[in-house]
Each structure stands twice: as C-alpha cells, then as structure tokens.
Amino acid sequence: MTTVTVRGLSKRYGSLTALEAVDLEIGVGVTGLLGPNGAGKSTLLRCLATALGPDSGSIRVHGFDPAVPAQRTEVRRRIGYLPQNPGLYPNFTTYDLLDYVAVLKEMTDTRQRRAEVRRVLDEVELTDRAKTKVRKLSGGMRQRLGLAQALLGDPDLVILDEPTVGLDPEQRMLFRALISRIGERRTVLLSTHQTEDVGALCERVVVMSGGRVVFEGNPRELAGVADGQVWLSGNPPEGSAAYWRNADGLYRVIGQRPEGAEAARPSIEDGYLMLLGRATIAEVAR
Numbered sequence: 641m642t643t644v645t646v647r648g649l650s651k652r653y654g655s656l657t658a659l660e661a662v663d664l665e666i667g668v669g670v671t672g673l674l675g676p677n678g679a680g681k682s683t684l685l686r687c688l689a690t691a692l693g694p695d696s697g698s699i700r701v702h703g704f705d706p707a708v709p710a711q712r713t714e715v716r717r718r719i720g721y722l723p724q725n726p727g728l729y730p731n732f733t734t735y736d737l738l739d740y741v742a743v744l745k746e747m748t749d750t751r752q753r754r755a756e757v758r759r760v761l762d763e764v765e766l767t768d769r770a771k772t773k774v775r776k777l778s779g780g781m782r783q784r785l786g787l788a789q790a791l792l793g794d795p796d797l798v799i800l801d802e803p804t805v806g807l808d809p810e811q812r813m814l815f816r817a818l819i820s821r822i823g824e825r826r827t828v829l830l831s832t833h834q835t836e837d838v839g840a841l842c843e844r845v846v847v848m849s850g851g852r853v854v855f856e857g858n859p860r861e862l863a864g865v866a867d868g869q870v871w872l873s874g875n876p877p878e879g880s881a882a883y884w885r886n887a888d889g890l891y892r893v894i895g896q897r898p899e900g901a902e903a904a905r906p907s908i909e910d911g912y913l914m915l916l917g918r919a920t921i922a923e924v925a926r
C-alpha cells in the first residue's frame with residue numbers, strides 16, 4: 641500500500657534549485673534515500689515532514705495534503721521525524737525530554753502520555769537511561785533518543801535523516817536492528833550516505849542527484865547498474881573511471897575492462913558509483 645505520493649515536487653533556495661520535478665511513491669517497509677552531498681535529500685525529507693513548503697508539485701500522506709492547513713495537522717499526526725541535527729536539550733533527562741515532546745504532540749492525558757514515553761523508551765532500549773541527562777548520553781544513545789521522540793504517538797510514517805552518521809559499528813548495528821523492527825509495519829524513509837545500510841536494511845532504494853531522482857528500485861537492481869562493468873585486475877588500469885586497490889592487493893576497477901582483468905560481482909556501492917557517474921555526465925550535458 642502506498643503511504644506517500646510525491647508528484648512534480650520542486651524547491652528552490654534563491655537561485656539554487658534543490659529539488660526538481662521529483663516523483664515518488666513510498667509504501668510500508670524501509671526505503672533508503674541515497675545521494676551525494678547537496679543532492680536534495682534533506683530538502684525532500686523536510687518537505688515530507690511539513691517543515692518546509694515546496695514551490696510547486698504535490699505531496700500526499702495517506703491521501704492528506706500538507707499544503708491544506710486543516711489536512712497538515714492530520715499529516716503531522718501520522719509522521720515521526722528525526723532531522724539531521726535534532727537539537728536535544730542537553731540538561732533534560734531522557735524521560736523529561738520525551739515527555740516534553742509528547743506534550744507538543746498533543747498528548748494531554750498524563751497517564752497515557754507516561755505510558756507512551758515508557759513504550760518508546762523501551763522500543764529504543766533506553767529504559768535504563770530514563771533519568772540520565774541528555775548531555776551524559778553517548779552519541780549512539782542520543783541518536784536512539786532522537787528516534788524515540790520520532791516514534792511518540794506511533795506514527796505510521798517515520799522519516800530519518802542520516803541517523804547512522806558518526807556511530808561506531810556496534811551502535812550502528814543496534815540502530816539497524818531498531819530500524820528494521822520499526823519498518824516491519826510502518827513506512828520508514830531513511831536518508832543515508834552508507835550503501836552498507838541500504839544493503840542491510842532497505843527493500844527499496846531511491847537515489848537522488850542534483851535535486852532529481854535518478855534511480856528507484858531494490859538494492860539488487862542498484863548493484864545491477866554496474867553489471868558487466870566491475871573488474872579485478874592485477875595491475876592498475878589505464879584511463880578507467882574509478883579504481884582502488886583492495887585488501888587482496890588486486891585493483892577493483894569500475895568501467896572498461898583492463899587487459900587480463902576478471903569480471904567481479906558488482907556491489908550496491910559499485911552500482912551507486914556507476915549511476916552517479918552517469919548522472920553527473922547528464923547534468924553537465926544539460
């Protein structure tokens with residue numbers, strides 16, 4: 641079932657076009673949003689989260705139109721949003737911060753609000769940190785607290801803007817497990833620079849470049865973009881698009897086959913790099 645439909649969405653900041661005619665449909669499960677710096681990912685997520693109004697085009701969340709003030713409230717009730725820099729008050733305790741956000745989210749019944757705060761603390765595995773001040777939490781715990789505030793009110797659309805940035809491998813794994821659980825019955829849109837996150841978590845992936853959607857499909861299809869274009873060579877290639885030396889001392893080459901090289905199975909990262917190469921060429925040609 642489609643949760644979010646975006647049609648012809650455009651957004652400019654002065655003379656800079658951040659989003660250009662974006663079309664998108666997103667349903668239940670985890671969808672990854674990949675793209676280089678400045679691709680327009682955060683702008684798209686902010687528009688979906690109703691934090692920013694687009695210049696043209698339309699958004700529907702469960703059929704509700706955030707451009708219509710009365711429907712915007714309905715959209716907000718259904719959305720949980722973890723921005724890139726959530727700005728969590730450092731002197732609040734974990735519990736008090738969530739209680740405060742719950743009040744802002746119109747949870748006025750004290751008993752129900754307490755139960756909801758405890759539920760989300762449990763969901764992100766922070767129950768034992770309820771009385772800890774935000775400033776004393778580790779980076780990973782802070783991100784989980786950010787996730788907890790997004791989950792208050794049990795929204796069915798959860799928007800996460802680069803939530804795994806700066807996390808160590810253990811915290812990232814824990815975060816992945818949480819996101820995957822959340823995505824079992826909700827629609828999760830996850831912006832990331834990590835192709836590993838996409839491979840591990842996402843049923844679908846959207847790639848943006850220069851404010852446009854340049855790919856939509858599943859992770860295997862993204863890897864498939866580099867089919868027949870990835871090689872392992874004993875020698876550094878001449879004039880190839882991209883290559884690096886791997887841990888076995890072989891050169892992994894994306895592009896034309898170097899003489900004597902063997903074909904390698906493309907990864908999601910290979911497909912992504914291949915796609916960005918093409919998108920960059922198309923942009924320069926426009």
Ligand SMILES: Nc1ncnc2c1ncn2[C@@H]1O[C@H](COP(=O)(O)OP(=O)(O)OP(=O)(O)O)[C@@H](O)[C@H]1O
Pocket residue numbers: 653656657658675676677678679680681682683684
């Ligand atoms: N408030 C703003 N005012 C002016 N320009 C902005 C603003 N926000 C974003 N931009 C510009 O719009 C473009 C898209 O930015 P956006 O943050 O949406 O990209 P992104 O894909 O999320 O990048 P990153 O991965 O670095 O977060 C960039 O060129 C950025 O500099």
